[in-house]
Amino acid sequence: MTMLAVEIPYWGQSLFRVLGGLVAVLLPAGAIVYLFLFKMMSFMQSRLGPMEAGPYGSMQLLAEVGKWMQKEDLAPEAADHRIFKMAPLIVLVSTFLLVAVIPFGPDALFTNFSVGIFYGLAVASVSVLGILVAGWASANKYSLLGGLRAAGQLIAYELPMILAVLGVVIQAGSMNLQTIVVAQNTGEIFGFSGIGNPFILTQFIGFLIFMIAVQAELTQAPFDMPIAESELVSGYMTEYSGFRFLIFFIAEFATAGVFAMLASVLFLGGWGIPFEWFGWTSIDDVDNWMNIVGPLIMFTKMLLLTFIIMWVRFSSPRFREDQLQTFAWKVLIPLALANTAITAILKVAF
């Protein structure tokens, strides 16, 4: 593989992929926590947020991580120790597996998997296992209840998410995320190709359903029943402290970032800019500098979407358990099915 006119051997590529994966998971997590969780939430609540560590508290993250790393690795005496220690890792591994299929540029990708989006949805569902056994292994009724609530919710919202993605897959005619990006940036709207054809225009209902399902999958308010701090004391995370809590914490916000990237690939055109602008006609024509600009575009879109996720989180009250399930099964799934059917009919008709 040649990138920026430098021939990179296979071991070098592998090293780049591992480093890239770490950056693609940790950088969004850090950015989301500092920008939105620390600063935006504070401003929305008329306070300043962290101000001491570094300018505008920008070094606060390092202070927090340092604090967590120093703490003792505690586990309740009655807990199932081996599984208790394994559970946060299952959740984090699911995030890392998820980022592996997301393309950041014409060549800046980890793997060009032909069933990319299907794979993404599949490995995203593995994190439920980690959450469920974390709740069980803690030997704590509140934790178990949180784990069970999380499993029920995550299963319920996985369906509308998959069905919402189906519309995009039908329209792009591929499950490969790179092909979906190219389809959006080479598309045209009634013969006008100046802005490509981002699927958010034609699949707006799908986009809404996807973002709602993401909100629920991340257990962010208004879908934070599983970690409801006022009744369950953080649910499955109650017994975790020190760096195992840190892993849960990183996984939560990294997954928010990765899902936002997935949403921007599916609905907002991903790393691409309309190919028309530079006279490219296919993926092979795309200039090499897009490998640098592409990730930046992705990062911007990711921040935009996580801003919306966090905005909703900070400003909505919690759904009741029955409302939450009813909403998934009676509103989102029928709507997503209808969206899929209409997309399929229109695809065949035109």
Next chain:
Amino acid sequence: MTALLLAAEDVNVAQNVAFGIIAFIMIVAALRVVTTNNIVHAALWLVVVLAGVAAQYILAAAEFVAVSQVLVYIGAVMVLFLFGIMLTRAQIGSEKGLNNKSWALGIPVALLLLGLMAYVIVDAYEDTVLPDRGPTPTEALSDQFLSIYFIPFIALSFVLLAAAIGAIVLARKD
């Protein structure tokens, strides 16, 4: 039998080595499923077995089937298993009385099933070697499903529908 010998000739092919490692992990995990004395541990070992199956599918260049395996079995079926176990009985630590009286009957049944499946597979394919090609495109799969396998495919979905309706009927009190 010739198929087994054929595989033995170039046993050092990377795929064969990987197959062996994954198969070994799967067998150990499968044994732990039936020997561990904690139900949740048994369910988690079963996850390892099912993940191993997905890995074997990847080795056989069947990407779509592998991903379906992860989505359906690990992401849904096992989560449902664990969910059910945790709602009813899920003690921490070892439990007694998990085996019933006729557990030994399982061994001959399992061996018989192994023999039957091995015979059927070897008998059907003998020493046919798979063409050396890339991953099966999903379009090829869907073309098969919606042409020659259409009737079985639809029939299967009716079975699933019947199961779903049956579950609702059983669960509803009114």
